[in-house]
Amino acid sequence: MHDKFGNLTGWDLEGFHSGGDTEAWRRLGSHLVTVHDDERGDLEGARFAVWAPNAQRVQVMGDFNWWQGDDMEFVPGTGVWALWIQGVEAGAQYKYKIQHGDGSWQEKVDPYARFADVPPGNASIVWESDYEWGNAEQIWLDERAQTNVYESQMSIYELHLGSWRKGLSYLELAEQLPQYVKWQGYTHVEMMPVMAHPFPGSWGYQVTGYFAPDARLGTPDDFRVLVEALHAEGIGVILDWVPGHFPKDDWALGRFDGTALYEHADPRQGEQPDWGTYVFNFGRNEVKSFLVSNALYWVQQFHVDALRVDAVASMLYLDYSRAEGQWVPNKYGGRENLEAIDLLRYVNKHLYARTPGVVMIAEESTSFGGVTKPVNWGGLGFGFKWNMGWMNDSLSYLNLDPIYRQYHHNDMTFAMVYAYSENFILPISHDEVVHGKGSMLNKIPQDDWRKFATLRSFYSFMWSFPGKQLLFMGQEFAQRSEWNEEKGLEWWVDSLPGHNGTRQLIRAMNLLQAGHPALYELDCEPEGFRWINADDTTHNVYSYVRLDRDGEMVACISNFSSEPYETYPVTLPAAGKWREILNTDAAEFDGTGLYANAEPVLATRTDPDSDDSWAEATVIVPPMAGVWLRYEG
CATH class of the missing domain: 3.20.20.80 (Glycosidases)
Structure with a gap:
């Protein structure tokens, strides 16, 4: 005699009913399972299990039984119906046929099916993966585990x-x-x-x-x-x-x-x-x-x-x-x-x-x-x-x-x-x-x-x-x-x-x-951002500085007016050279290419005797364009 539930017991479903089963798909749905028969030894087949506590009867129907339906049995005390069927292989299509309390029948697909037919078909498909991930994949997962995602670049497509x-x-x-x-x-x-x-x-x-x-x-x-x-x-x-x-x-x-x-x-x-x-x-x-x-x-x-x-x-x-x-x-x-x-x-x-x-x-x-x-x-x-x-x-x-x-x-x-x-x-x-x-x-x-x-x-x-x-x-x-x-x-x-x-x-x-x-490093920390000018309404310009932990600084200026500003005044957090690393008006981006800070922008301190004071500079800002300047010291 073989196990009609395909090795599934009420004990297996305790976590499911307590809300604590984090891998319920391993117990419910369809699985290729080998069962032992006292007379014939090990037998190959598929176990089907579905939670339908208020059903009168549940059948599994598929291309392995001419869609006629085999009666599933109630796993005592679980609300789950299960059946192991010999000879069912991966790729087999199936559905559940459920009899409601009022006697009516309805066909349902498997909530835990791991593969399904191409629409408009909707049958569930018995599926087991034999995929082997490569060595590089394990390296990826190991590196992912060590990465601080908040301080990493994340640009999503x-x-x-x-x-x-x-x-x-x-x-x-x-x-x-x-x-x-x-x-x-x-x-x-x-x-x-x-x-x-x-x-x-x-x-x-x-x-x-x-x-x-x-x-x-x-x-x-x-x-x-x-x-x-x-x-x-x-x-x-x-x-x-x-x-x-x-x-x-x-x-x-x-x-x-x-x-x-x-x-x-x-x-x-x-x-x-x-x-x-x-x-x-x-x-x-x-x-x-x-x-x-x-x-x-x-x-x-x-x-x-x-x-x-x-x-x-x-x-x-x-x-x-x-x-x-x-x-x-x-x-x-x-x-x-x-x-x-x-x-x-x-x-x-x-x-x-x-x-x-x-x-x-x-x-x-x-x-x-x-x-x-x-x-x-x-x-x-x-x-x-x-x-x-x-x-x-x-x-x-x-x-x-x-x-x-x-x-x-x-x-x-x-x-x-x-x-x-x-x-x-x-x-x-x-x-x-x-x-x-x-x-x-x-x-x-x-x-x-x-x-x-x-x-x-x-x-x-x-x-x-x-x-x-x-x-x-x-x-x-x-x-x-x-x-x-x-x-x-x-x-x-x-x-x-x-x-x-x-x-x-x-x-x-x-x-x-x-x-x-x-x-990107301080995207989630206030130390990573300083306004240069948040209030330049008349020019439609926004300017600020982005910073990292090691002292790198990038000044970012965005112009949303159609006017070019060839001597736009900015107050930068450090004196010295600021080199243009991005200009969205450049010819390579199909801009005019007419307004570029070809030479580094030189910022000079407002108070030459102080190390803490901000420095003043003028920047060429093209019309409807963004400019990024990196501090070079």
Whole structure:
């Protein structure tokens, strides 16, 4: 007699029910398992296990039983149904057929499936990885564990894998993407969700297969090839993760056993009106095990270096996007979702403890306190937070005609008021260049010369401002139309004047930043930044100095007016030579090339007898351009 549960016992599921199983996918889902039979010895087959505590009957159906369904058995006291079937191999397709309490039947895909059919198919697929990571990959992980990410350069290229170069598979991307990103000088890529999703227009944010990489682009091991290829070029991989909500497709997680299993039954808690989706029941232990296991799965099994958690604000607030009376207060009568806060802390704590060097990033659009504070200090425990305030203020400033910018000067300075309240990433993400918002280039008024020049000036401001940088694909060559996932990027404009110059500028700034720690080392420390002049409203100019721990200084001046200033006065923190290392008006960036500080700028002390006084100089500042000067002593 062999083990009908494929070596699964109620003891194995205790952690799952207590919310403490951080690798629940090892117990649930489908697995190739060898069982011992007293008469026939060791037998090969697959174990299927699914949590459906309120089902009357559960069957597993697949191409191995002509989709007829074999009855699964209840593992006593667990709410889990399991069955081991002899002869099932990797690649087999399957679903669960679940009988609800009212007698009706419904087919469901496996919540823990590690591979799934290419849409519009949705069957789960039995999958075991035999991928072998190379020696260089282990070196990468060891070095990652030793890196202080806050004091390192982090320049992030955000992309949608399906439309970067349309039609490429994971394996083709592995050949093309790492070389391009490395040439551009980025340190990281951030991939919009790669988890299985049926509707391409959701860009992966409506996930139906939390453990399965999108099969449109290849197998799970093909995705591993892509990650390893990026690491081989020194590029970190950030993955978007979506624990905030899931879609209502009737074959997926929703009402899984005929009841609200993964979600709240009350629509005031269990549904997200903005997206027409369900919200996880974050307080339910089995859901906790599901989500923490999922986060850890991508980091451990695919060597992902960071997770960027989508729509954190929608998780933190019970009244998010809801009218009065459409939400349920917490036990203290407040609007904070205590269970979601608890879950985020739990996930962050676990990932930081278990995978050295991993980074958790929050896309959080409110002023919720302590997002990037450690959990034991009362924070949420994220490493970084997207600075949505900086982004909104900057984009509204760019939208203005230069003549009106003087009245909105503090749009660009306000971020310094709160710059060190969290560890920030400055994002120009996909959300800013879709759905009628226009591309970065077309947010800027007036003619092409002014559009390109202003965009270059803005990028130099962004790359020198405290915080890590994130730019969405296509914006590095100033794509003219907004992003459309069905069309892919407009690579053909890349060689045209203006577009090519913008791309050359991004590359130059990434390489300059890598070589000058003043531009990144103290991004999260107030000692790394000093204003030269925050208040020059009449000239539309911002100027400041960036510093590192060893005394390197880079003065950064951004001009958002169409006037050139050939003797612009600045007060610098040290006397001596300041050499121009970047000028966004240079001919190599398709600027005019007419206004350059060819000779080092000489700063002289206002008080020759004092070592502490600042020094005065005049700088050539081109129209709508950024200039960086490095102190040479």
